[in-house]
Amino acid sequence: MxxxxxxxxxxxxxxxxxxxxxxxxxxxxxxxxxxxxxxxxxxxxxxxxxxxxxxxxxxxxxxxxxxxxxxxxxxxxxxxxxxxxxxxxxxxxxxxxxxxxxxxxxxxxxxxxxxxxxxxxxxxxxxxxxxxxxxxxxxPEQLVVVNKANTNKYTTLDSLANKKVGAQKGSIQESIVKDQLPDSQIVSLAKVPNLMVELKQNSIDAAVVESAVAKSYVAQNDDLAIADAKLETSExxxxxxxxxxxxxxxxxxxxxxxxxxxxxxxxxxxxxxxxxxxxxxxxx
The missing domain is CATH 3.40.190.10 (Periplasmic binding protein-like II)
Known part of the structure; x- marks a missing residue:
């Protein structure tokens, strides 16, 4: 830890x-x-x-x-x-x-x-x-980042229903959570690092983040992982x-x-x- x-x-x-x-x-x-x-x-x-x-x-x-x-x-x-x-x-x-x-x-x-x-x-x-x-x-591709211990738990978008999903306030990721995860509870924070702190502390269950950003965090934190849950992308x-x-x-x-x-x-x-x-x- x-x-x-x-x-x-x-x-x-x-x-x-x-x-x-x-x-x-x-x-x-x-x-x-x-x-x-x-x-x-x-x-x-x-x-x-x-x-x-x-x-x-x-x-x-x-x-x-x-x-x-x-x-x-x-x-x-x-x-x-x-x-x-x-x-x-x-x-x-x-x-x-x-x-x-x-x-x-x-x-x-x-x-x-x-x-x-x-x-x-x-x-x-x-x-x-x-x-x-x-x-x-x-x-960009949009990815779902989760606590590594929960990778087998959150494998589909449906598995995130009624869960707390974070996104940066005012970002396209915030809109993606609202549109593609309508049954989840969105948690909007001003900065991406704050989302990762909340995720590591299990205060939120997942975070929607742009792929390059997500991969960078996961590479530097052994307790974070990219979930198999797939989000749709658009022009x-x-x-x-x-x-x-x-x-x-x-x-x-x-x-x-x-x-x-x-x-x-x-x-x-x-x-x-x-x-x-x-x-x-x-x-x-």
């Missing part, structure tokens, strides 16, 4: 500092909406003039965005971060990251506090009503960069760069590189 908790502390040092809300309120008047659209249409010109693009993220979602010690300094790293740094270089602007809880990321984008949002965000139909999205750059689960509604020019510029990175395998390389980095840092 001590070994498991020490391992979790190692991971928490990476993850608890902040990857992917289900929706944002858009109760603005029509005139306000038109003003926002007008501002968004001119967004690229403002970013280009300032020379900085401000990115909202939640750095508790390794391997996509997380904190790690690099050359003795705490830094935000991850596949999304490498991707955005490359995009910023192509655009000719400096990338500035604003770290926050995941359920505040899209709200901050809508309120104009950041220019774009990159945090393992799924481009759902509901979100597309409020935001522009880039092309999808990564299609709406895929990750994309979120932008203000109407920010057409910036969306087009980002899409051009992203498509090249997808085609040449750069995105996959970033995910693998940062999966290894997360596991390496967690084991220290």
């Amino acid at each position: 001590k070994k498991g908790l020490l391992s979790l502390v190692g991971i928490a040092s990476i993850f608890i500092l902040g990857a992917c809300g289900s929706s944002s309120k858009s109760g603005t008047s029509s005139s306000s909406g038109e003003s926002k659209t007008t501002d968004a249409a001119d967004q690229w010109s403002k970013i280009e003039k300032a020379g900085i693009i401000k990115v909202g993220t939640s750095a508790d979602f390794a391997p996509f965005e997380f904190h790690a010690m690099v050359n003795g300094k705490d830094q935000i790293v991850g596949a999304d971060i490498d991707m955005m740094n490359a995009i910023g270089k192509e655009l000719g602007v400096k990338v500035e990251y604003v770290d926050m809880d995941f359920n505040a990321v899209l709200a901050s984008l809508e309120q104009g506090q950041v220019d774009i949002a990159v945090s393992g965000i799924s481009a759902t139909d509901k979100r597309k009503k409020t935001f522009n999205f880039s092309v999808n750059y990564f299609s 709406g689960d895929a990750y994309a960069i979120a932008l203000p509604k109407g920010s057409t020019k910036l969306t087009e510029k980002i899409d051009t760069i992203l498509k090249k990175m997808i085609e040449d395998g750069t995105i996959k390389e970033y995910v693998q590189k940062n999966t290894d980095l997360a596991n390496e840092n967690a084991s220290k």
Whole structure:
């Protein structure tokens, strides 16, 4: 037990500092909406003039965005971060990251506090009503993580009926639990590491987590395992960069760069590189 908790502390040092809300309120008047659209249409010109693009993220979602010690300094790293740094270089602007809880990321984008949002965000139909999205750059698998002692107990989705199932608040995983495990009791927490602590302490019975994140935790904690219970995936689960509604020019510029990175395998390389980095840092 001590070994498991020490391992979790190692991971928490990476993850608890902040990857992917289900929706944002858009109760603005029509005139306000038109003003926002007008501002968004001119967004690229403002970013280009300032020379900085401000990115909202939640750095508790390794391997996509997380904190790690690099050359003795705490830094935000991850596949999304490498991707955005490359995009910023192509655009000719400096990338500035604003770290926050995941359920505040899209709200901050809508309120104009950041220019774009990159945090393992799924481009759902509901979100597309409020935001522009880039092309999808990564299609994740969703997995169920359980206490290793319960792997034979939770082998199907039906076996999780009336059980406590955790998900990150405001994430696509929260929606998946509600849709695919309607008979379970959902437990929504702000950060993924908190879910794993609850799971290790048997305060919850399972947690729905993106595959790369799930595998990283399981690799570092002998008392956790991936259950055989299979969840369905959809196109709406895929990750994309979120932008203000109407920010057409910036969306087009980002899409051009992203498509090249997808085609040449750069995105996959970033995910693998940062999966290894997360596991390496967690084991220290």
